[in-house]
Amino acid sequence: MGLGGALLAPEAGFPETKALAHGLPGTERYTSKQLSLAIPAREAGTWEARVVAEGGGARREAPFRLVVESASSQDLYLEGAVYVGEAASASQATGALRYCPTGCSGRPLGGGWYRAEGLQALASGTEGLPDRPVRAQGGEAEPLFPEEWNLPLARFPEAWAEATGEGVVVAVADTGVLPGHPDLEGVLLPGLDLVDGDTDPTEPNTGSPLQTFHGSHVSGILAAAWNGVGMAGASQAHILPIRLLTPEGTGRESDLILALRWAAGIPVPGLPPNPHPAQVVNLSLSGEGPCSPALQEALDEVKARGVLVVAAAGNYGRDFRDYFPGNCRGVLTVGAVGPDGRLASYSNRSAPLLAPGGDGASGVLGPTLGGHRLLKGTSQAAPHVSAALALLRSRGAASPEALEGALLAGSRSTPEGRLLEAFAALKALEGGGVALRVEGRLALKPGEEGSLPVEVLSPYPVPVRVAAEGGLAAYLAPNPAQGTAHLRVRAPTGTAPGAYRVRLEGGGDWATAEVQVEALPARVVLSACSEGGACRSLALPPEGGPFRLEGLSPGTYRLLAFLDRDGDGALDPEEPRGEAEAKPPARGVRLLVQ
Structure with missing residues (x-):
């Protein structure tokens, strides 16, 4: 069935424009599926028009609104089409236009100075309902x-x-x-x-x-x-x-x-x-x-x-x-x-x-x-x-x-x-195919352990291989598994914050569990070490505060305090610190962490 097409000028009552009047100056290309036009758009404004297609004794129209938000020396490319069936009528018109900034070649609607509005509208939600x-x-x-x-x-x-x-x-x-x-x-x-x-x-x-x-x-x-x-x-x-x-x-x-x-x-x-x-x-x-x-x-x-x-x-x-x-x-x-x-x-x-x-x-x-x-x-x-x-x-x-x-x-x-x-x-x-499916995702802090349910969909127990990234410790219980099993994951102390994956393989199938390791809250770590190397430590809020160490043996102690920003308990080169020496009993010892 042949298809003819045209993009018509505005209906009566709408303002004429150079962009849409007089047959829309520009190039026109017709195929059996679509109509493409390159329109020189020199003015800002909003205009109504319609795409019309005829073929096999049937005719269809698709109305649209052209919105030019900013005049430009560039051409405005529009691509539209209408479906012409054997019993089509104007009242059954279906079709749409889409805008392509640099020519229509499968790009989605959106972007640039212009937009074509009409049959592309998506349903939107209603706010204020009594439930979600x-x-x-x-x-x-x-x-x-x-x-x-x-x-x-x-x-x-x-x-x-x-x-x-x-x-x-x-x-x-x-x-x-x-x-x-x-x-x-x-x-x-x-x-x-x-x-x-x-x-x-x-x-x-x-x-x-x-x-x-x-x-x-x-x-x-x-x-x-x-x-x-x-x-x-x-x-x-x-x-x-x-x-x-x-x-x-x-x-x-x-x-x-x-x-x-x-x-x-x-x-x-x-x-x-x-x-x-x-x-x-x-x-x-x-x-x-x-x-x-x-x-x-x-x-x-x-x-x-x-x-x-x-x-x-x-x-x-x-x-x-x-x-x-x-x-x-x-x-x-x-x-x-x-x-x-x-x-x-x-x-x-x-x-x-x-x-x-x-x-x-x-x-x-x-x-x-x-x-x-x-x-x-x-x-x-x-x-x-x-x-x-x-x-x-x-x-x-x-x-x-x-x-x-x-x-x-x-x-x-x-x-x-x-x-x-x-x-x-x-x-x-x-x-009797096998499928592995992980339910949800896991969030851990260094030193913590958690679990995720794993569905092993199989007519028989399946041995599952578990491999974790970044030094995470992970295992599946039970293993071999059939039905619901549990993936246990531990983030060792010192694990860097970030996204990690645990891969499970078994029965010819695989699945991936996502684990997010979150940073521990910042804190001040204070340690007191004797000349013999024995140390005592405690943690303070990140803003610091008073501290008290009891039960220390006589001698000289080296005091080290640092702001543990990542909560890993280790002093990193970029973390602020302060040092001092003291002999117990001592009062009024101050350390400036900077």
């Missing part, structure tokens, strides 16, 4: 045509010959669903709405520019029907929809706790019974802060029923352990990669597993109102993992530990983490 907010971790519209890169990257097509997820129920706790969408026909089970307090999880169309029909998009990635439109990870699985987020993608932790229990079939006062308990729960959402005791309690109850919980790592470019529920115990947390398999620029780091979420100009295709769209985020990565678990679960009544172990054992090791491979996970399940 959570929000969807995806929803950025992408301007390209559908490119099914994500499922082959995670090796789903190979897995479909052996498993489809038939008979598995996956709960999607999100913004709700569009039950009339062709991709979701025959897929949805009766669900729950915790936003409006009823049993209809349909997401209302509010017309908000922040609304992306996030829950439907996530559900389609996970289990869209085989209808020739798009592919899904586990097409024969069933979706249990739970609406706990608003159309703009915001919600509350208290509703998340209710959703978890209800999804697992746990009776919840005030809510109807759930006749279709889930084997997997997908949480494409996150909130900032530690895992609360109430949330952890609910997750423990869910796990006790054999339910696996998958959560988005978050889209903040930070450590995933700063965001719940991904930082809770027993949750399988998922970061996002782009088509090249590299960690996405927005994805939170250090997640146990990575999956396709999109990056730059590439998103993940999924259903939305009136058709499909490409979105990117860790929200899109999480349902790939949930779909893979559904495939594994449909092969038999394996334990949750065995399923998670196969998933991790079958993943591909990359410099940034483990990348999901659904087909390899199925093979690992058949062969």
Whole structure:
């Protein structure tokens, strides 16, 4: 199908500008996927315009706002596109523009003097809620045509010959669903709405520019029907929809706790019974802060029923352990990669597993109102993992530990983490794969010892080799291990502050524990040594203070006081000091530390 494109001048009523009037002077390049323009921008201002594409008898428009914050002699490069389907209409227009400071070549939106605003908007949180907010971790519209890169990257097509997820129920706790969408026909089970307090999880169309029909998009990635439109990870699985987020993608932790229990079939006062308990729960959402005791309690109850919980790592470019529920115990947390398999620029780091979420100009295709769209985020990565678990679960009544172990054992090791491979996970399940997983991170001071739980997911006890950096002492107990073991780590006295790693290897798998050695608080160390070499010492506050040494033998003593800045008990060359001599009994001895 051919595609024609144009970037039209402003609508009537908007001020004309040299940048946008008279056909937009500059170069124009058209391809089957996108429209690129280099616009000489000589004035500051804000203007409305639209991208229009026509082809195959269909027409689509994508409105945008151009904001020039500072005039420049440089050209402004914009790249836009619209999707033209067989039954497209102007009311179903989808598309976007992005700004590239030096030309459009896959760079993300942002930077420079200019910005294009429009369909790239991300949902934002709502402040002042009675409990902690959570929000969807995806929803950025992408301007390209559908490119099914994500499922082959995670090796789903190979897995479909052996498993489809038939008979598995996956709960999607999100913004709700569009039950009339062709991709979701025959897929949805009766669900729950915790936003409006009823049993209809349909997401209302509010017309908000922040609304992306996030829950439907996530559900389609996970289990869209085989209808020739798009592919899904586990097409024969069933979706249990739970609406706990608003159309703009915001919600509350208290509703998340209710959703978890209800999804697992746990009776919840005030809510109807759930006749279709889930084997997997997908949480494409996150909130900032530690895992609360109430949330952890609910997750423990869910796990006790054999339910696996998958959560988005978050889209903040930070450590995933700063965001719940991904930082809770027993949750399988998922970061996002782009088509090249590299960690996405927005994805939170250090997640146990990575999956396709999109990056730059590439998103993940999924259903939305009136058709499909490409979105990117860790929200899109999480349902790939949930779909893979559904495939594994449909092969038999394996334990949750065995399923998670196969998933991790079958993943591909990359410099940034483990990348999901659904087909390899199925093979690992058949062969009794082994996976090691470290829970949390450890903070120690020199001279201290601590422990971290380690999950050894294996059908048999596995000998585990432990190697620590920087002179740390570490061992695993028990070893060989199966199930939960404990990694004991000690930072010897004198260990320099900094970040250290402990590597565990066993059964063909490996994991890394992160240990942060913190500096001891500064103090003044005072020692009194006799001529024979016998010494007595004590510690004082860093600002100094009075001291008293008793029970000393007669003789001359050398007194040394120094400011122990790193708390290691040893005098370093750069640390201030003071010296004196005294014979007991002596009073009024003063040492100046400088």
